[in-house]
Amino acid sequence: MLAVVADGEGGLSVVQQPIPQPATGEVLVKVAAAGVNRPDVLQRRGMYPPPPGAPDILGLELAGKVVAAGARAESLIGQTVCALVAGGGYAQYCLAPSGTCLPVPEVLSLVEAAATPETLFTVWVNLFERGFAAEGDWVLVHGGTSGIGTMAIALGNLFGLKLIVTCGTDEKCARAIELGAVAAINYRTQDFVEEVHRVTARAGVNIVIDMVGGDYVPRNLACLAEEGRHVSIAVQRGPSAEVQIFDIMRRRLTLTGSTLRPRPIEFKTMVADEISRTVWPYVEGGRLKPVIDKVFPLTEANEAHERMEAGDHVGKIVLEVAH
Structure with a gap:
């Protein structure tokens, strides 16, 4: 699969990496889009290393179709979800904890869905x-x-x-x-x-x-x-x-x-459950959508980061992932 990692010199590189395999409680998502966030910029600069166990691939949120699952997560196979992840979103495939996945309703595009979880x-x-x-x-x-x-x-x-x-x-x-x-x-x-x-x-x-x-x-x-x-x-x-x-x-x-990224999956799952009950009905009703600034292809992740750092954007910058 194609994935985006920090090149160690302040930039980003598109590399080939093996498709990861889901463990218990995880799903493998075929990524359609991934949100760009300021922590990604810090990670690219070497100022925010991924937490233990997270991949070196950037990206804290994504949307796409679940194509495989580990034990206790099989019910999500075939579903279209958006998810909060500790890393790995800037790639064609990404592992996500089943507990941080939320179903993408028809009123939300995959780009909009990918721009939702982190914020x-x-x-x-x-x-x-x-x-x-x-x-x-x-x-x-x-x-x-x-x-x-x-x-x-x-x-x-x-x-x-x-x-x-x-x-x-x-x-x-x-x-x-x-x-x-x-x-x-x-x-x-x-x-x-x-x-x-x-x-x-x-x-x-x-x-x-x-x-x-x-x-x-x-x-x-x-x-x-x-x-x-x-x-x-x-x-x-x-x-x-x-x-x-x-x-x-x-x-x-x-x-x-608080910081969100290093928190345990159990905490993030609890938050996802609260959001599912209290906020997601507004999403399903078309009353809550993220503001999308600009969409870049995955291969132009450097340009997406440049736009974020320039500070001219309003709302979310998103990477669209081709397969």
């Missing part, structure tokens, strides 16, 4: 499980037109949240408003702390989903209402921050965060 699992875990989002909450999300940002807006619309997002251009802000954000702040020309307080009538937000880290953290805390929750999911501006502990105590703030 949906990430936003669900961090916004609803760690952030305890409830109907009526105000939420600030940085990177409002990223895959994470657009999925957060979509889920917020479904579950009665009021989303404020930050973006790097006025055009992206306008797009975020079109997608359903209550407010979009151009972080290059506006002070997002001041804008958050203006939009919320000085009340602040209940939750911040932060992929920036570094010097954004104290500014994020300044945006929070009392009892607010700050959820870190990435550290694009650095892993260290200086915060005022007494302010956290006085306003009873919560600082938390």
Whole structure:
């Protein structure tokens, strides 16, 4: 099979690898499409090695047809699924844990299905499980037109949240408003702390989903209402921050965060079960779809990464896999 791996020099190479064989609880998916995510970019640069047991092939999400299965997963053979994986998606075939597979409804294209699991699992875990989002909450999300940002807006619309997002251009802000954000702040020309307080009538937000880290953290805390929750999911501006502990105590703030990729399959299966019950009916009803930015063939994975790094995309970048 064809597969895409990091070349060790900051780029990607298309190589031939043997088709993997499913073990107990695994399925082999003939991949139709695979989503591109920022952790893939970090892995390509040598900054995010795959967890133990994961293949060196990039790719954390995919969609396609199950063509083989190990013990206790045979019921999925022949089904079209999308799946969250710890690696291996950028290939013609990929192993997936049966527990992280979700059925692809007819209303979703395979490209859309491949662009769904990573951001949906990430936003669900961090916004609803760690952030305890409830109907009526105000939420600030940085990177409002990223895959994470657009999925957060979509889920917020479904579950009665009021989303404020930050973006790097006025055009992206306008797009975020079109997608359903209550407010979009151009972080290059506006002070997002001041804008958050203006939009919320000085009340602040209940939750911040932060992929920036570094010097954004104290500014994020300044945006929070009392009892607010700050959820870190990435550290694009650095892993260290200086915060005022007494302010956290006085306003009873919560600082938390998570990473998804290294979590055990049992945890990811539990999340998939929750999503299947609470979110997937909206997908099946055509009310939840990822925003697709651009589709590249698998052999142009380098170009797909270049587009992501340029920062011009709105929504998800996807690789389409030919056989």
